[in-house]
Amino acid sequence: MKAFRNRFRHYAKCEGRFVQTKSCGQYKIADKEFGQLKTLIKELTGINLTEQKKMLIVARLSKRLRVLGLSSFAQYYELLTETGNSSEIIHLINRITTNKTDFFRESHHFDFLKEVVLPRFYEEGMKNGRRKLRIWSAGCSSGEEPYTIAMTLQEFFHDKTGWDVKILATDLDTEILAKARNGVYSQDIVAPIPSACLRENFKKGVGANNGLFMVKDKLKRMILFKRHNLTSEEFLLNEQIDIVFCRNVIIYFDEATKTRVINHFHDALRDDGILFLGHSESVIANDGRFKLIGNSTFCKTAP
Numbered sequence: 295m296k297a298f299r300n301r302f303r304h305y306a307k308c309e310g311r312f313v314q315t316k317s318c319g320q321y322k323i324a325d326k327e328f329g330q331l332k333t334l335i336k337e338l339t340g341i342n343l344t345e346q347k348k349m350l351i352v353a354r355l356s357k358r359l360r361v362l363g364l365s366s367f368a369q370y371y372e373l374l375t376e377t378g379n380s381s382e383i384i385h386l387i388n389r390i391t392t393n394k395t396d397f398f399r400e401s402h403h404f405d406f407l408k409e410v411v412l413p414r415f416y417e418e419g420m421k422n423g424r425r426k427l428r429i430w431s432a433g434c435s436s437g438e439e440p441y442t443i444a445m446t447l448q449e450f451f452h453d454k455t456g457w458d459v460k461i462l463a464t465d466l467d468t469e470i471l472a473k474a475r476n477g478v479y480s481q482d483i484v485a486p487i488p489s490a491c492l493r494e495n496f497k498k499g500v501g502a503n504n505g506l507f508m509v510k511d512k513l514k515r516m517i518l519f520k521r522h523n524l525t526s527e528e529f530l531l532n533e534q535i536d537i538v539f540c541r542n543v544i545i546y547f548d549e550a551t552k553t554r555v556i557n558h559f560h561d562a563l564r565d566d567g568i569l570f571l572g573h574s575e576s577v578i579a580n581d582g583r584f585k586l587i588g589n590s591t592f593c594k595t596a597p
Contacts, residue, residue: 296495304392305422305551306378308461309442309484309591310520313350317489317499320323321352321355321356321359321366321367321441322352322367323352324367324368325366326367327366327367328348328351328367330365330371331343331351331371332584334374334375335390336548336551337385337559338383338386338387338544339387339391339466339523339525340388340524340525340548340551340554340555341390341546341547341549342474342525342547342551343390343545351366351390354389354390355370355389355390356387357446358370358385358386358493358572360420362383364445369396374386375571382432382506384468385576387437387466387467388415388467388468388469389545390472390532391466391467391470393435393436393467393470394435394542395435395436395542396483396486397438397441397442397483397484397486397487398442398486398540399438399439399442399486399507399541399571400573402588402589403539403541403570403589403590403591404442404443406588406591407443407444407446407537407570407587408449408450409536410587410588411449411474411537412446412450415427415493415536416450416454417443419457420488425456425458426457426459427447427457427458427460427536427537428460428462428463428531428533428536428537429443429447429459429460429461429536429537429538429539430462430463430464430512430531430533430537430538430539430540431443431461431462431463431464432464432522432524432537432538432539432540432543432559432561433466433524433540433541433542433543434463434464434465434471434519435465435467435470435474436470436473436474436476437463437473437475437477437509437519438476438479438483439463439541440461440463440474440519441477441513441517442466442494443461443539444461444493444513444516445491445501445513446514447459447461447488447516448495448512448513449491450524459516460517461516461517461520462517462518462520462531463517463518463520464519464520464521464522464524465519465521465522466521466522466523467523468521471519471520471521474519475513475514475519477508477509477513478499478503478506478507478508478509479496479506479508480505480506480507481505481506481507483507483522484496485507486509492507495509495510495512495513496508496509496510497510501565504559523555524543524555524558525539525543525547525551525555527558531562533569534562534563534564535562535563535564535567536563536564536567536568537567537569537570537571538559538562538563538567538568538569538570540555540559540569540570540571540572541570541572541575541590542572542574542575543570543572544556544571544572544575545572545574547574556581560583560584560594563594564594565595565596565597566593566594566595566596567593567594568587568591568592568593568594569591569593569594570582570590570592571590571591571592572590572593573589573590582595583595
């Protein structure tokens, strides 16, 4: 009976799964195995893992090893490198990516967008007839950034007709993208949204979503969510982008990868297009192809 109780406690702690290979504690990882995973993750995502991140990675991946019934990180690496095992690669990426975000995070960017950037593009469009705006939220996480952009656009364009405005929102993590598409958030998550803006763009959930806030369809229709690796050469649109938001993403890359990603943004942006970076990301401060026009806000210079 005592043995059964001990096994039941083990089952409960391990979230409802009887596991044979490991207790609920973390696995150990040898330097060789960490080096192999570090190299693989760098190749897949561009993220540069330092030695200080070792225990964080072990903590995030131990649960996955238990689910798979594996006894070591060596076995996990073998599984990851098997030919055609793309599904487990996606699981790996989903667990090592960082998804910290908020509505109206670094709110000065959205003030600048509404008060400076959008009026400029609007004036240009009224003169040249290009009444179209394309914005890319790169590394969109669980959707707070692109929905904040959409709310800002709604406020600016509410009395302006004839404009085609779309947002491309991309991330590498498939699970977090599903959450973004769903657009359902708790009270504490939507707290930064001004009350009038919240009423205009969200509805209160019912049933399974009781107590939650759901993004209204009019906002969702403005956004296309897609999986995309920032370090890849793939372009997701066949037209140039007017504005790119990529905030607090490239800080996880090494210098060579940062440069490659910035090159992608440069190629994607139209001349005089706008790039918003995170407050601690000064990678293009000395890049002559961009000029600083606001707080961590850059304009692509014409050739």
